[in-house]
Amino acid sequence: MPRDSFCIQYTNCTGCPKNVENILVYRNLPKGEHIPKDKCTQNCMLFMIKGELLINSEEHPGITLRERQIVLQAIGSKVEILALTDVEYVVYWFNELPLLCEDRYKEMMEQAEAPLTYTPLIMSERLYHLVTSMPEFLAEENPCSKYIDLKCKELVFLITNFYPLPQLGSFFYPISTYTESFHYFVMQNYSNVKNVEEFAHLGGYTTTTFRRLFKNLYGVPVYEWILEKKREGILEDLQHTKMRITEICNRYGFDSLSHFAHFCKDSFGDTPRALRKKAAGGEKIGKVQ
Missing domain, CATH: 2.60.120.10 (Jelly Rolls)
Structure with a gap:
């Protein structure tokens, strides 16, 4: 049939x-x-x-x-x-x-x-x-x-x-809270960009205009906000997912594993693999104060 x-x-x-x-x-x-x-x-x-x-x-x-x-x-x-x-x-x-x-x-x-x-x-x-x-x-x-x-x-x-x-x-x-197009654009794309200039270009803004809009809406500089969001996501993925380290590295836009490892050491005090091992052993991992 x-x-x-x-x-x-x-x-x-x-x-x-x-x-x-x-x-x-x-x-x-x-x-x-x-x-x-x-x-x-x-x-x-x-x-x-x-x-x-x-x-x-x-x-x-x-x-x-x-x-x-x-x-x-x-x-x-x-x-x-x-x-x-x-x-x-x-x-x-x-x-x-x-x-x-x-x-x-x-x-x-x-x-x-x-x-x-x-x-x-x-x-x-x-x-x-x-x-x-x-x-x-x-x-x-x-x-x-x-x-x-x-x-x-x-x-x-x-x-x-x-x-x-x-x-x-x-x-x-x-x-x-995401009905405004700028809010929505930010939430859709922040994890896929490497820097502020790329973020602004993606939305069709000049870098200066993008920084000003972002600061007015979120109250903090855009680069600081992106880093904080990336830190939150990386900690979540290391502790609660089985994603490979290379997948997490790529997910958050790092150019290399060494760059990713350096970021984790500065932010959390250790390498991604060491952090995951600590989390698996029940140790609480978090941002360096």
């Missing part, structure tokens, strides 16, 4: 220039599967379809997610996951929400405020029906990205237009 074809523009979906984008991901984890704490490189929403999933992050410290629940994690947040049972869920990765109604989005963000305790959003029947229909087409070898884009818009529409504004304001609060 011939396979159904969704795409009339491309005869071969592997030739589609957008088919590599993984903005919607279906995951099926067995009981006991552990995903170590890692930093979100984009905003993401996690939609539980089946089972119980322990999630640990600053916003959701050690909470158990169950069927029909949704949580939101902002870019830059660190998330750890443990499957308490066999689980199924869908993750939606995004930089900015697709806006079908700008007035509704603006009103929602104006009411965004930090809740006393973050709680998962519960899927409505329509939203749950949409989410549970996704695994089938996401499991295809080359799912059509244009079709996925439409599903993402439908997903966001069913969330932003069918829940009370106060509830939406609390749910979307974690990303409300």
